[in-house]
Amino acid sequence: MVIRAEFAPWIHQFHNLQELRHSASLATKVFIQRDYSDGTICKFQTKFPAELDSRIERSLFEETVKTLNCYYAEAEKIGGQSYLEGCLACATAYIIFLCMETRYEKILKKISMYIQEQNEKIYAPRGLILTDPIERGMRVIEISIFEDSGSTSSSSSGSSPTSSTAQ
Amino acid sequence: MSAVMISRKVTRKWEKLPGKNTFCCDGRVMMARQKGVFYLTLFLIVGTCSLFFAFECPYLAVHLSPAIPVFAVLLFVFVMAMLLRTSFSDPGVLPRALPEEANFIEMEIEAANGNVLAGQRPPPRIKNVQINNQIVKLKYCYTCKIFRPPRASHCSICDNCVDRFDHHCPWVGNCVGKRNYRYFYLFTLSLSLLTIYIFAFDIVHVVLHIFDIFVVSLTPRCTVLEVLVCFFTLWSVVGLTGFHTYLISLNQTTNEDIKGSWSGKNRVQNPYSHKNIIKNCCEVLCGPTYPSVLDRRGVMLEDSSSPAPSDASAASTNKNSNPVSQTTKSSAPLIPNEHTPDEAKPGIGAGQKSASSPKEEKPLSPTSPNAIAPAVIKESTH
Numbered sequence: 001m002v003i004r005a006e007f008a009p010w011i012h013q014f015h016n017l018q019e020l021r022h023s024a025s026l027a028t029k030v031f032i033q034r035d036y037s038d039g040t041i042c043k044f045q046t047k048f049p050a051e052l053d054s055r056i057e058r059s060l061f062e063e064t065v066k067t068l069n070c071y072y073a074e075a076e077k078i079g080g081q082s083y084l085e086g087c088l089a090c091a092t093a094y095i096i097f098l099c100m101e102t103r104y105e106k107i108l109k110k111i112s113m114y115i116q117e118q119n120e121k122i123y124a125p126r127g128l129i130l131t132d133p134i135e136r137g138m139r140v141i142e143i144s145i146f147e148d149s150g151s152t153s154s155s156s157s158g159s160s161p162t163s164s165t166a167q
Numbered sequence: 168m169s170a171v172m173i174s175r176k177v178t179r180k181w182e183k184l185p186g187k188n189t190f191c192c193d194g195r196v197m198m199a200r201q202k203g204v205f206y207l208t209l210f211l212i213v214g215t216c217s218l219f220f221a222f223e224c225p226y227l228a229v230h231l232s233p234a235i236p237v238f239a240v241l242l243f244v245f246v247m248a249m250l251l252r253t254s255f256s257d258p259g260v261l262p263r264a265l266p267e268e269a270n271f272i273e274m275e276i277e278a279a280n281g282n283v284l285a286g287q288r289p290p291p292r293i294k295n296v297q298i299n300n301q302i303v304k305l306k307y308c309y310t311c312k313i314f315r316p317p318r319a320s321h322c323s324i325c326d327n328c329v330d331r332f333d334h335h336c337p338w339v340g341n342c343v344g345k346r347n348y349r350y351f352y353l354f355t356l357s358l359s360l361l362t363i364y365i366f367a368f369d370i371v372h373v374v375l376h377i378f379d380i381f382v383v384s385l386t387p388r389c390t391v392l393e394v395l396v397c398f399f400t401l402w403s404v405v406g407l408t409g410f411h412t413y414l415i416s417l418n419q420t421t422n423e424d425i426k427g428s429w430s431g432k433n434r435v436q437n438p439y440s441h442k443n444i445i446k447n448c449c450e451v452l453c454g455p456t457y458p459s460v461l462d463r464r465g466v467m468l469e470d471s472s473s474p475a476p477s478d479a480s481a482a483s484t485n486k487n488s489n490p491v492s493q494t495t496k497s498s499a500p501l502i503p504n505e506h507t508p509d510e511a512k513p514g515i516g517a518g519q520k521s522a523s524s525p526k527e528e529k530p531l532s533p534t535s536p537n538a539i540a541p542a543v544i545k546e547s548t549h
Contacts, residue, residue: 078455
């Protein structure tokens, strides 16, 4: 495995996902659709796609989607905090949004970190990569399935201690 | 290893976005193409207020109260802020599906439709979902190649699908959708107040002037002009504000109201309404501020080298760096819409299919969506 010189050691984790993308070949992509049963709030279906049957345990997948749904529900919750933010912003003619980050944006950052962490710990060792829904217009969770090469070099590279059969 | 500094102009994603929008300030501002009426709006508001501040306010400040022009200035600033926010922000545009996603949806549709006899029209592409115990139909957008989320609609002027599409407003030069509806409403509300305010104080000014001199004085022409502008504006803007207040209290959009989606005996009742006026108002006006999913200022990569920093959230590099091999196969998904009740009309998601059926591997057929699209019902643009 070649570690590219331009990647600094502290972004080695991100480098693992890049390695997976570039060395393994993409087999297929699965798209987890939105669940509109509760209205227009952002929520994804937890139904386990058949293509992932042999790649990942159902419980892990459902756990990921449920956690994401919780994050989105928290972001879109209409309660005291959102009223306060809305009224304060209205009083300043929404100029405050030019300098302040909204609650939704803060939670989106948390979601991005969570997906990154899930990819590194759970999905990349199994040859899968989750794409943040915000990059697909919040319509789908895209899961890229990479071909299972059989050897561990492409799926668990670098200093990641997890083996492909762990977890 | 040569140390050549390549100063390349970065290409931002807004430059490659499909649709008929215009962008300014390197992607920070997003508007429709036709901006003429927007300039007229600006001219009318700024012009009338300038006349008011120049000719009426000195008199009123001296003879009545200095608070009058101060409040007028605050109101004017608020109106302009709301107008600019409505006009310049992303209304909630849904990005078009990337090829893999479009193919995935196509496979799903083909799997659900089964065998269509040659020469026979395939059934319309509709998905049924159940929202709060009501069946809502999701239509397929042939331009964006997605099933539109509930309440989304395709704007033919901007050529985009917009989430919670209300209407395309030429006066603000932009669509009004999920992200900028509250700014639009506050704009019409504050403009109504400003118009009434100026109108009222113009009348007061004229009346005071007459009493002061006790002669029919030459009322300044600009006062007459202001009164005229305000009079005609009042009817339209106040009416519009009233209409939107009604819509907000019912949690409806203009689009739904015009199409009569929730009215009529046999129609579905509005599943999004909380059946409580206060709750509906709070959701629309005090709900969370949704982020833009367009990532206009993200940097597009030409090659797979290290990503340039972007303003958007992390990993905006996915767009170009996915190594999609030539032999990418999309398996036909056998995932029906699990929320379609059995008694619903047969549509894309009708019925429950066994999830344990063997995977079907179909090769990518990029021509098939194009072949199907012209043959089926033309997408209705709203």
